[in-house]
Amino acid sequence: MYIIQQRCEPGLDIFVSSQIESIPLMQGVQCVQGLLLWRNSSSVMRKEVASAYQAAYDFLNTKETEFNVHIWYNGSNNGAGNTRILRSVNAVSIQYNDNSYLQFIRGTNVKMLLEYVREMPKLATGTSKLNVSTILGPLFFTWVIELLLPAILVYLVYEKQGNLRIMMKMHGLNDGPYWMISYAYFLVISSVYVLSLVVFGSLIGLRSFTSNNYSVQFVFFFIYINLQIVFAFLSATFFSNVKTATAISYIYVFGSGLLGLFLFERFIQDVTFPRKWLLCMEIVPCFSLYRGLYELGQYSFEVDLIGTDTIGWKDILLNSDNYAMRDVLILMTAEWLILLVVAYYLDQVASYGSGIRKHPLWFLQNRCTKSERSLQRSGYDAIVNSEKPDVSQESEIVEKLLMEPNENYPVICHNLRKVYRGRDGNPDKVAVEGLSLALPRGECFGMLGPNGAGKTSFISMMTGLTTSTSGTAYVQGLDISKDMDEVYTSMGVCPQHDLIWETLSGREHLLFYGRLKNLKGVALENAVKESLKKVNLHDKEVADKLAGAYSGGMKRRLSVAISLIGNPHVVYMDEPSTGLDPASRKSLWKAVQQAKQDRVIILTTHSMEEAEFLCDRVGIFVGGNLQCIGNPKELKARYGGSYMFTMTTPSNQEEEVQLLAHQLSPRAKRVYHISGTQKFQLPKEDVRIPDAFRAVERAKRRLTIHAWGLADTTLEDVFIKVAKEAGPINVLS
Numbered sequence: 001m002y003i004i005q006q007r008c009e010p011g012l013d014i015f016v017s018s019q020i021e022s023i024p025l026m027q028g029v030q031c032v033q034g035l036l037l038w039r040n041s042s043s044v045m046r047k048e049v050a051s052a053y054q055a056a057y058d059f060l061n062t063k064e065t066e067f068n069v070h071i072w073y074n075g076s077n078n079g080a081g082n083t084r085i086l087r088s089v090n091a092v093s094i095q096y097n098d099n100s101y102l103q104f105i106r107g108t109n110v111k112m113l114l115e116y117v118r119e120m121p122k123l124a125t126g127t128s129k130l131n132v133s134t135i136l137g138p139l140f141f142t143w144v145i146e147l148l149l150p151a152i153l154v155y156l157v158y159e160k161q162g163n164l165r166i167m168m169k170m171h172g173l174n175d176g177p178y179w180m181i182s183y184a185y186f187l188v189i190s191s192v193y194v195l196s197l198v199v200f201g202s203l204i205g206l207r208s209f210t211s212n213n214y215s216v217q218f219v220f221f222f223i224y225i226n227l228q229i230v231f232a233f234l235s236a237t238f239f240s241n242v243k244t245a246t247a248i249s250y251i252y253v254f255g256s257g258l259l260g261l262f263l264f265e266r267f268i269q270d271v272t273f274p275r276k277w278l279l280c281m282e283i284v285p286c287f288s289l290y291r292g293l294y295e296l297g298q299y300s301f302e303v304d305l306i307g308t309d310t311i312g313w314k315d316i317l318l319n320s321d322n323y324a325m326r327d328v329l330i331l332m333t334a335e336w337l338i339l340l341v342v343a344y345y346l347d348q349v350a351s352y353g354s355g356i357r358k359h360p361l362w363f364l365q366n367r368c369t370k371s372e373r374s375l376q377r378s379g380y381d382a383i384v385n386s387e388k389p390d391v392s393q394e395s396e397i398v399e400k401l402l403m404e405p406n407e408n409y410p411v412i413c414h415n416l417r418k419v420y421r422g423r424d425g426n427p428d429k430v431a432v433e434g435l436s437l438a439l440p441r442g443e444c445f446g447m448l449g450p451n452g453a454g455k456t457s458f459i460s461m462m463t464g465l466t467t468s469t470s471g472t473a474y475v476q477g478l479d480i481s482k483d484m485d486e487v488y489t490s491m492g493v494c495p496q497h498d499l500i501w502e503t504l505s506g507r508e509h510l511l512f513y514g515r516l517k518n519l520k521g522v523a524l525e526n527a528v529k530e531s532l533k534k535v536n537l538h539d540k541e542v543a544d545k546l547a548g549a550y551s552g553g554m555k556r557r558l559s560v561a562i563s564l565i566g567n568p569h570v571v572y573m574d575e576p577s578t579g580l581d582p583a584s585r586k587s588l589w590k591a592v593q594q595a596k597q598d599r600v601i602i603l604t605t606h607s608m609e610e611a612e613f614l615c616d617r618v619g620i621f622v623g624g625n626l627q628c629i630g631n632p633k634e635l636k637a638r639y640g641g642s643y644m645f646t647m648t649t650p651s652n653q654e655e656e657v658q659l660l661a662h663q664l665s666p667r668a669k670r671v672y673h674i675s676g677t678q679k680f681q682l683p684k685e686d687v688r689i690p691d692a693f694r695a696v697e698r699a700k701r702r703l704t705i706h707a708w709g710l711a712d713t714t715l716e717d718v719f720i721k722v723a724k725e726a727g728p729i730n731v732l733s
């Protein structure tokens with residue numbers, strides 16, 4: 001405390017202070033009038049403070065003498081109360097002699113006071129006990145504690161932005177457990193952080209910590225960090241972008257601290273400011289934190305300067321002077337519980353990136369059993385399309401299965417339709433049109449189609465990334481439009497874009513997703529090892545390297561391994577081999593082939609080779625419609641019916657090659673030619689393969705043949721043919 005040499009003329013001086021530190025000072029001098037406004041807004045009832053001020057005004061105004069007004073300042077508040085007194089008198093002189101009593105002035109907004117003190121001598125004597133925590137003030141500690149908010153918020157938004165949240169959901173982590181795990185994690189992190197702050201602060205002797213009751217501090221900080229976590233969850237609902245969340249949360253942290261110092265603290269100290277408005281401001285978590293820290297600072301002064309015991313629970317709960325801390329604790333507890341419910345509710349119905357948004361009254365909706373759902377499905381009508389018998393047949397199978405469920409068909413889609421709303425004047429876009437599919441266990445179904453055919457939209461609906469506009473699908477008997485949470489437990493997904501944590505290794509990813517699939521102990525370890533081996537990531541260096549440092553192909557293989565771990569009943573793979581080198585692709589295919597034994601695999605691909613190698617059946621989609629469906633061999637037989645005869649000669653011999661093709665089949669049709677290389681379609685019934693070989697051997701005598709070939713129709717030919725017939729789309733001819 002500052003030692004003050006006071007030269008007080010009896011009968012002439014008035015001493016004004018709102019600080020408890022000035023008690024000894026007042027006792028040491030012979031002032032005619034000592035006015036102590038002790039902790040003007042928090043410890044003294046407002047009424048008492050108001051009347052004390054009134055007394056001061058009256059006293060000063062009734063005396064004709066010009067008083068020496070002594071102001072005691074320690075820099076811990078802005079002196080609003082003192083300034084009011086100064087303003088109320090016409091003549092004020094501040095007495096200062098060799099050892100001025102005006103000891104320490106922090107940059108303050110009290111302009112008038114500064115004018116008086118500008119010329120004064122500086123600090124006279126030192127302090128025996130410097131209360132650094134007061135100099136740092138609630139502002140500093142508010143900032144330090146609030147810095148946890150951006151960290152938590154960014155973590156939550158990162159998981160949503162990167163679709164990691166939905167990826168976890170797809171692998172069986174429901175919202176309830178996700179919330180509990182995340183909440184517990186943030187609580188542990190926040191507790192350790194705040195505990196370190198208190199311990200460190202106590203070790204270096206900050207009075208705010210050492211002079212206060214530790215149980216009061218514990219309860220205050222514990223309630224606040226819970227409130228802050230819930231506040232972060234609530235805020236995360238409204239963000240879908242990490243950068244925006246980061247920027248806004250830091251603005252909130254620093255802005256709220258400054259508002260606390262320059263606005264809220266003034267209101268605290270202004271005795272005329274209504275208490276109910278203070279309480280309203282304290283609803284904003286940053287202000288409740290600021291208020292609590294402010295009160296702890298004031299308690300520590302009280303304890304230090306008048307030598308009382310620490311302010312304990314009895315004082316806080318029973319002493320009306322300490323209403324502020326009590327109010328803050330009650331307010332924060334109530335807010336924590338209310339916001340917890342609100343944040344969870346909004347996460348379910350309004351959040352971006354946490355899966356399909358639920359109906360606002362989802363918790364009131366009836367939940368029915370699996371058998372009831374099966375009954376509800378009866379009564380659908382089959383739509384027969386005579387132009388596409390295979391597609392119609394598939395629809396009929398679906399209708400039958402809806403009437404008589406069969407467990408051997410884990411995936412049934414019924415008239416699934418997806419329309420994207422047109423924006424900026426663009427028309428609506430039908431991405432998937434009335435798709436009906438029945439996929440038996442053990443089948444790998446390939447979805448082929450040009451870009452924009454609707455393959456990803458279909459997978460997005462099946463995996464809960466988006467909702468269907470109409471129609472639905474049943475996975476293991478569960479309706480994806482109602483029971484997606486349960487569907488997720490039997491599903492594996494390899495999305496088109498890898499969804500991985502940059503900061504986890506490949507092994508850690510598989511351990512995590514394996515645990516989500518209820519694998520434990522040795523079974524988990526074996527499954528992880530096996531998975532890493534299958535996708536060629538088993539080298540220790542590779543498996544334990546951070547996934548952020550993986551190449552594109554390695555990330556792809558990891559995504560496939562994630563989709564297969566834990567033996568899900570249905571696996572969706574969106575272009576699984578994109579970006580893989582030939583050797584990795586082959587080993588990946590082997591892994592997929594092994595994996596399909598007891599489950600349904602649905603994959604989209606642009607590689608016909610991949611489709612032929614892996615798929616038991618393929619469906620070719622164009623413009624959201626299923627154009628044909630069947631085994632690759634069947635399709636080739638159905639849509640093929642011709643050989644492809646290719647020959648490369650010098651350009652000047654092209655005509656002779658055309659003659660040769662017409663010799664082989666009068667109906668030969670040239671489908672492609674470029675600088676001497678020509679491709680002809682020859683109807684199978686016109687061509688005998690030995691005759692073709694003989695004709696080419698004869699032609700070699702007169703033509704310079706660089707290369708030639710006679711090939712059966714490939715799946716690619718079928719694909720191009722079907723896509724061309726379906727309408728104007730972007731396929732290369």
Ligand SMILES: Nc1ncnc2c1ncn2[C@@H]1O[C@H](COP(=O)(O)OP(=O)(O)OP(=O)(O)O)[C@@H](O)[C@H]1O
Pocket residue numbers: 420421429430431449450451452453454455456457458
């Ligand atoms: N979120 C969206 N909003 C509006 N239109 C969309 C949206 N997503 C997809 N589409 C449109 O729906 C159509 C089908 O797109 P989708 O991504 O499902 O096709 P795809 O067959 O998976 O294509 P690719 O092979 O290129 O991945 C496209 O015309 C696409 O532009």
